[in-house]
Amino acid sequence: MSNEKIWLSSPHMGGKEQEFINEAFKQNWVAPLGPNVNGFEEDIKKYLFNDSSPSGGGREGDSGEVVALSSGTAALHLALIQLGVERGDEVLCQSMTFAASANPIVYLGAIPVFIDSEEETLNICPEELERAIEDRIAKGKKPKAIIAVHLYGTPYKVDEVNQVASTYGIPVIEDSAEALGSSYKGQKCGSFGEFSILSFNGNKIITTSGGGALVTKNQKAKERTIFLATQARDAAPHYQHSEIGYNYRLSNVSAGIGRGQMLVLDDRVAARRAMHEFYVDLFNDIEGVEVHSVPDNDYFSNHWLSVIRVNEKQTGGINREKLRLFLEENNIESRPLWKPMHMQPVFKDSPYYGKGVAEALFENGLCLPSGSNLSDKDRDRISRAVMECFKK
Numbered sequence: 338m339s340n341e342k343i344w345l346s347s348p349h350m351g352g353k354e355q356e357f358i359n360e361a362f363k364q365n366w367v368a369p370l371g372p373n374v375n376g377f378e379e380d381i382k383k384y385l386f387n388d389s390s391p392s393g394g395g396r397e398g399d400s401g402e403v404v405a406l407s408s409g410t411a412a413l414h415l416a417l418i419q420l421g422v423e424r425g426d427e428v429l430c431q432s433m434t435f436a437a438s439a440n441p442i443v444y445l446g447a448i449p450v451f452i453d454s455e456e457e458t459l460n461i462c463p464e465e466l467e468r469a470i471e472d473r474i475a476k477g478k479k480p481k482a483i484i485a486v487h488l489y490g491t492p493y494k495v496d497e498v499n500q501v502a503s504t505y506g507i508p509v510i511e512d513s514a515e516a517l518g519s520s521y522k523g524q525k526c527g528s529f530g531e532f533s534i535l536s537f538n539g540n541k542i543i544t545t546s547g548g549g550a551l552v553t554k555n556q557k558a559k560e561r562t563i564f565l566a567t568q569a570r571d572a573a574p575h576y577q578h579s580e581i582g583y584n585y586r587l588s589n590v591s592a593g594i595g596r597g598q599m600l601v602l603d604d605r606v607a608a609r610r611a612m613h614e615f616y617v618d619l620f621n622d623i624e625g626v627e628v629h630s631v632p633d634n635d636y637f638s639n640h641w642l643s644v645i646r647v648n649e650k651q652t653g654g655i656n657r658e659k660l661r662l663f664l665e666e667n668n669i670e671s672r673p674l675w676k677p678m679h680m681q682p683v684f685k686d687s688p689y690y691g692k693g694v695a696e697a698l699f700e701n702g703l704c705l706p707s708g709s710n711l712s713d714k715d716r717d718r719i720s721r722a723v724m725e726c727f728k729k
């Protein structure tokens with residue numbers, strides 16, 4: 338069919354995934370543990386901390402451990418628990434993100450305090466973050482953690498955020514769900530936080546169909562994470578529990594998909610970055626549309642999703658919604674940027690610190706098809722549809 342749907346971001350298998358799955362079946366490791374789980378964790382650890390791929394590896398002296406889990410959301414939940422977040426505590430969280438960044442705060446009965454974005458990376462604004470911390474402390478409560486997100490693969494301002502965090506002694510949870518393959522000053526995203534999370538959901542740069550990982554600073558935190566993720570079983574021959582646990586481990590079958598996907602991660606990053614370049618060229622001559630790019634060479638983005646900002650006043654009346662609907666008519670999926678959490682009905686009572694940057698991004702930002710499996714024919718269709726829309 339010539340008019341098949343062009344998706345925003347769909348799974349892209351490399352070919353070897355099935356072999357790892359077959360191995361799991363052959364050895365009867367059809368369980369939430371086994372050789373693929375261990376192997377997948379090792380593959381990610383090597384990638385994050387001593388890899389020589391184009392986006393750089395770990396800084397000397399940096400190290401960490403990886404625990405494969407059933408989702409990125411589960412990883413965030415276990416990070417918050419290990420930072421001691423409890424009922425009534427406050428946790429600072431980037432407002433412009435997917436709800437999964439904030440939901441686990443509420444699972445624990447804690448209160449999310451949302452922070453605006455800055456214009457350069459679209460991520461948590463260090464100035465607003467500091468203003469919020471001072472105000473929350475003045476109101477009598479020091480926040481327990483900061484959740485910062487590398488949105489759409491663009492690293493947040495790591496040095497500035499870390500500077501604020503260390504000034505006030507508040508740990509950072511790095512939400513790197515969208516940023517495997519990105520780096521900042523040569524160090525991989527997923528290796529910066531006190532805890533860092535990754536997602537392998539179906540739409541991510543690599544997938545295990547569903548899955549995630551928690552990156553910890555050391556072996557002790559890894560063991561604690563596994564303990565909590567496997568129903569908090571005490572060391573006893575019978576089933577004994579002194580704490581509440583969770584069933585959050587990744588299946589050995591899913592981890593097999595992940596092992597196959599790790600073999601092609603660098604290719605996937607290169608293909609997504611090429612999609613970003615394609616949009617830079619496409620919109621070069623269209624006034625009023627800006628393709629979001631990194632601020633400077635300190636930032637290396639996997640460009641998980643390519644993002645544009647549409648300025649209606651300069652385009653002659655085309656806004657992001659008109660473009661989105663026009664693409665939809667052509668069976669091309671695009672989406673507004675994440676609707677900020679402080680604008681969501683479910684979080685309407687949560688405190689928010691900001692100056693309207695995230696609101697404006699939501700108003701005029703659009704994510705365009707960015708999959709690593711898009712063909713020249715797909716790009717041609719996107720290009721023709723965009724040109725037609727702006728000619729009108």
Ligand SMILES: Cc1ncc(COP(=O)(O)O)c(C=O)c1O
Binds near residue numbers: 409512535536537548
């Ligand atoms: C920014 C962000 N955080 C967290 C998550 C949660 O990951 P998962 O879907 O694996 O639970 C996602 C993706 O779904 C995400 O985009």
